[in-house]
Amino acid sequence: MLYREAGQYKTSYQSDQAIFPIAQDRWVVWAFVAFAFLVVPFFVNDYWTNAVLLPLLIYGLAALGLNILVGYCGQISLGTGGFMAVGAYASYKLMTSFPEMNMIIVVLLSGGITAAVGSLFGLPSLRIKGFYLAVATLAAQFFLVWVFNKFGWFYNYSMTGQITAPDREVFGFLLTGPSALPWVKYLFCLTLLAVFALIAKNLVRGRLGRNWMAIRDMDIAAELIGVRPLLTKLSAFAVSSFYIGMAGSLLFSVYLGAVEVGEVFGINVSFLVLFMVIIGGLGSIVGSFLGAAFLVLLPIFLKNFMVDGLGMLPTMAKHVEILLMGLLIIFFLIVEPHGLARLWQITKEKLRMWPFPY
Amino acid sequence: MEFLIETILSGLMAGVMYSLVALGFVLIFKASGIFNFAQGVMCLFAALTFAGIMEKTGLPWPIAFVMTIGVMVFVAWAVERFVLRHLVNQEPIILFMVTIGLAYVLEGVGDILWGSDVKVLDIGLPSGASDYMLDNFNIYVEKLEVFAALIAAVLVGFLAIFFQKTRIGRALRAVADDHQAALSVGISLQTIWVIVWSVAGFVALVAGTLWGAKSGVQFSLSLIALKALPVLILGGFTSIPGAIVGGLIIGVGEKLAEIYVGPFVGGAIENWFAYMLALAFLLVRPQGLFGERIIERV
Numbered sequence: 001m002l003y004r005e006a007g008q009y010k011t012s013y014q015s016d017q018a019i020f021p022i023a024q025d026r027w028v029v030w031a032f033v034a035f036a037f038l039v040v041p042f043f044v045n046d047y048w049t050n051a052v053l054l055p056l057l058i059y060g061l062a063a064l065g066l067n068i069l070v071g072y073c074g075q076i077s078l079g080t081g082g083f084m085a086v087g088a089y090a091s092y093k094l095m096t097s098f099p100e101m102n103m104i105i106v107v108l109l110s111g112g113i114t115a116a117v118g119s120l121f122g123l124p125s126l127r128i129k130g131f132y133l134a135v136a137t138l139a140a141q142f143f144l145v146w147v148f149n150k151f152g153w154f155y156n157y158s159m160t161g162q163i164t165a166p167d168r169e170v171f172g173f174l175l176t177g178p179s180a181l182p183w184v185k186y187l188f189c190l191t192l193l194a195v196f197a198l199i200a201k202n203l204v205r206g207r208l209g210r211n212w213m214a215i216r217d218m219d220i221a222a223e224l225i226g227v228r229p230l231l232t233k234l235s236a237f238a239v240s241s242f243y244i245g246m247a248g249s250l251l252f253s254v255y256l257g258a259v260e261v262g263e264v265f266g267i268n269v270s271f272l273v274l275f276m277v278i279i280g281g282l283g284s285i286v287g288s289f290l291g292a293a294f295l296v297l298l299p300i301f302l303k304n305f306m307v308d309g310l311g312m313l314p315t316m317a318k319h320v321e322i323l324l325m326g327l328l329i330i331f332f333l334i335v336e337p338h339g340l341a342r343l344w345q346i347t348k349e350k351l352r353m354w355p356f357p358y
Numbered sequence: 359m360e361f362l363i364e365t366i367l368s369g370l371m372a373g374v375m376y377s378l379v380a381l382g383f384v385l386i387f388k389a390s391g392i393f394n395f396a397q398g399v400m401c402l403f404a405a406l407t408f409a410g411i412m413e414k415t416g417l418p419w420p421i422a423f424v425m426t427i428g429v430m431v432f433v434a435w436a437v438e439r440f441v442l443r444h445l446v447n448q449e450p451i452i453l454f455m456v457t458i459g460l461a462y463v464l465e466g467v468g469d470i471l472w473g474s475d476v477k478v479l480d481i482g483l484p485s486g487a488s489d490y491m492l493d494n495f496n497i498y499v500e501k502l503e504v505f506a507a508l509i510a511a512v513l514v515g516f517l518a519i520f521f522q523k524t525r526i527g528r529a530l531r532a533v534a535d536d537h538q539a540a541l542s543v544g545i546s547l548q549t550i551w552v553i554v555w556s557v558a559g560f561v562a563l564v565a566g567t568l569w570g571a572k573s574g575v576q577f578s579l580s581l582i583a584l585k586a587l588p589v590l591i592l593g594g595f596t597s598i599p600g601a602i603v604g605g606l607i608i609g610v611g612e613k614l615a616e617i618y619v620g621p622f623v624g625g626a627i628e629n630w631f632a633y634m635l636a637l638a639f640l641l642v643r644p645q646g647l648f649g650e651r652i653i654e655r656v
Contacts, residue, residue, distance in 0.1 A: 070451075124637060124641060127644050128637075128640050128641070129644070129652075130450070131393050131450070131454070131591075131595065132591050132640055132644065132645075134393075134454075135633075136591065136633070136636070136637045136640060138584070138587060138633055139630060139634055139636075139637045142630035142633055143630040143634065146627070146629055146630050149626075218656070220654050220655070220656050224656065267584070274455070275455065278451070278452070315474075319466050319474070320466065320470065321466075322462050322465055322466040323462065323465075323466025323467060323470065324466075325462050326459045326460065326461070326462025326465075326466060327459070328459075329455065329458070329459030329462065333445070333448075333452055333455060333456050334441070334444045334445060337448050337449070337452045
């Protein structure tokens with residue numbers, strides 16, 4: 001009843017090509033953005049930012065990046081953890097070498113450095129395809145983690161081998177370090193995510209995104225109609241790594257504050273982000289966020305439910321949590337292999353017909 | 359010179375252990391096109407179950423071994439019945455992710471059933487250095503590794519006969535060749551999948567037992583799957599000889615690199631060296647050593 005595009009006439013190409021052609025979609029999105037920017041910052045506290053909101057935003061960014069590579073360009077990558085580590089260590093080196101540098105520039109530059117590293121490791125994709133490529137990207141994962149563990153220059157020869165974020169401000173507000181305020185962290189990550197989600201959406205609607213999708217659907221046919229595989233695949237690796245690098249940079253500097261590379265950026269992170277992309281929906285921007293939300297919130301919920309609700313021992317609860325995560329992943333893939341984004345789409349289709357479906 | 363031979367030998371032996379894990383991957387990939395990431399956890403699960411049954415019931419190991427085979431067959435049946443049957447014709451990446459989910463489930467079940475502390479798997483496998491080699495050639499060789507190599511040889515021989523000579527083996531090869539054609543001549547895909555996953559489970563049990571006897575049954579056992587992946591891409595996903603040869607190459611290459619290259623870059627390179635080796639190799643031959651030639655058509 002409420003959700004109809006009937007009567008909304010498009011009178012210009014601009015309105016016809018809008019990201020959300022249906023007015024109700026636009027209102028909901030604007031309301032959501034306004035809520036996230038204007039209401040949430042006044043109510044966040046330490047627990048909410050650290051346990052829920054920051055991981056949600058940061059993993060959302062990483063999932064968005066990986067979705068560009070896997071979902072839009074069809075190149076499976078298991079090197080996400082390694083690339084996030086590049087972002088984290090790049091921002092650490094930038095923060096310690098140039099203390100005056102604005103944090104926004106630090107994060108963007110970290111993304112840029114990761115993009116360079118990512119395109120380097122994307123080179124094999126020109127020759128290797130499918131699962132062979134997936135395993136080959138594991139080389140990046142292990143190699144990068146090893147490099148950051150081995151060479152003292154990356155962690156400024158600190159005794160522990162950890163990197164710790166120094167205090168840095170953005171527009172006069174303390175952003176990193178232990179005494180930073182939750183709402184500053186939240187708003188910083190949210191702004192970056194919103195801006196880059198918009199950029200990603202427009203990238204994939206444009207020429208570049210269409211090239212990516214052509215390569216994904218059939219690379220030989222795409223090559224024949226004039227899509228250049230070298231540029232297209234490498235640009236997908238570069239853009240994806242840029243996002244992932246920013247996510248790694250934020251994860252280190254804003255969220256965790258101190259990082260030990262093997263623990264935080266291990267292979268598990270690569271799988272986690274890939275799960276987010278697949279459960280959320282391959283080739284869907286909103287799906288990346290849904291997937292990230294699902295996999296960030298679910299463990300918290302399960303843990304709280306089992307430890308506090310059922311009074312299970314924490315070690316037992318950990319095992320059960322692993323088991324349930326596995327079961328849920330299998331269940332979701334069986335019920336809807338195209339992910340949460342597809343469910344969302346179906347819901348919208350149904351809603352358009354509601355309440356008179358025939 | 360003796361040191362070099364010793365290094366190469368121990369590399370070969372380590373390679374055999376990798377090959378055993380890689381074999382399980384190849385079996386499943388060949389028969390169903392599924393890249394089974396859970397193979398490593400299946401090794402862990404099998405070894406855990408094996409050790410757990412012996413610990414809880416005190417049965418002698420042959421009986422426990424047979425019981426564990428039973429459990430692995432049950433796992434294979436459950437995987438087919440509750441997971442794969444619903445995912446026929448899905449994209450490979452979806453199936454791949456499902457097997458990661460499966461890895462979580464098996465890990466969780468194993469931990470809940472048998473606890474997560476390190477278990478010792480003592481079934482009287484030979485251990486220590488081989489006196490014969492040490493006395494006559496002054497070369498240090500682990501008995502267990504020689505034993506593992508023998509087991510692997512027997513296993514591969516058994517699999518070769520099974521695939522080439524038996525009726526079921528022929529059906530398996532038919533399915534690997536073309537699902538639809540196999541279906542149309544009356545081969546039941548579902549039965550075949552259960553059989554393949556059971557055989558892979560059996561291979562996982564053997565690999566898990568040998569690895570468990572070597573370094574104790576613990577969670578890190580599931581990480582050997584990550585060691586088997588470069589073996590797999592080096593040898594090709596679809597080739598059993600590839601898994602063996604790839605394992606040997608990776609094993610030897612890794613040991614040699616650790617000794618002759620490692621010191622120059624600060625050591626501990628065994629985590630990624632195998633991958634780099636496999637990657638460099640793939641750039642020359644994208645389908646791996648023995649993989650089927652990739653033919654691309656529009």
